[in-house]
Amino acid sequence: MSTEQINVLGFAGSLRKDSYNRALLREAIQLSPEGLKITDFDLSEIPMFNEDVEKEGDPAAVTAFKNAIRESKALLIVTPEYNSAIPGVLKNALDWASRGAKEAPLLKKPIAIMGATPGRAGTAQAQAQLRQTLVTTRSLVMVEPQVLISEVHRKFDDQGNFTDEKTGQYIGRLLTSLQEWVNKLKS
Numbered sequence: 001m002s003t004e005q006i007n008v009l010g011f012a013g014s015l016r017k018d019s020y021n022r023a024l025l026r027e028a029i030q031l032s033p034e035g036l037k038i039t040d041f042d043l044s045e046i047p048m049f050n051e052d053v054e055k056e057g058d059p060a061a062v063t064a065f066k067n068a069i070r071e072s073k074a075l076l077i078v079t080p081e082y083n084s085a086i087p088g089v090l091k092n093a094l095d096w097a098s099r100g101a102k103e104a105p106l107l108k109k110p111i112a113i114m115g116a117t118p119g120r121a122g123t124a125q126a127q128a129q130l131r132q133t134l135v136t137t138r139s140l141v142m143v144e145p146q147v148l149i150s151e152v153h154r155k156f157d158d159q160g161n162f163t164d165e166k167t168g169q170y171i172g173r174l175l176t177s178l179q180e181w182v183n184k185l186k187s
Helices: 020-031 051-056 060-071 088-097 124-136 165-186
Strands: 006-012 036-040 074-079 110-116 147-149
Touching (some): 006 165, 020 074, 020 110, 020 165, 060 088, 074 124, 074 165, 088 124, 110 124
Parallel strands (some): 006 036
16 A cells, blocks of 8 residues: 555534534544645535636635645545535535536545434435436545444533544544545555
8 A cells, every 4th residue: 555645524414513423524534544644624614506606717615626636636525415406515626616617626636434413313315316416527536435324412512512423433433444445545
């Protein structure tokens, strides 16, 4: 395996400060294997996509997001599930990052997905929709392992600390698989 550090851009499809998905992204940062560094990107400043605005030039937050994607070797997207779908904020960010045809930042970018919900379905529908969107952007989405976290509110203590060892193992496997896959794609 390569000893070169793999920089991963991580972002959660939730704007809520105390979002479980944002907390899981922070946990993934802590669980990263040696040689994999995840940087958290906050989507809250990205405006709604508007082609008229785009024609005037990307807003600063969009430019920062696109540059962060370009500078990373891979992405880790953490999505909640809202009404059996991906949140609008996540779809909007991906719409901005898909622009530019041959120079779009998402083009051929390796991507791992995970998500959590207080419900019992574990974001299966949101992740399926996200995968469909990322096929259109010609991104390289990992097929497995899938991390679909249900009843996420039971995985944290009253102080907001992550406590579920088994879920942590699933996240660790996802990150190790992402690291191995990026190295395989490089060779």
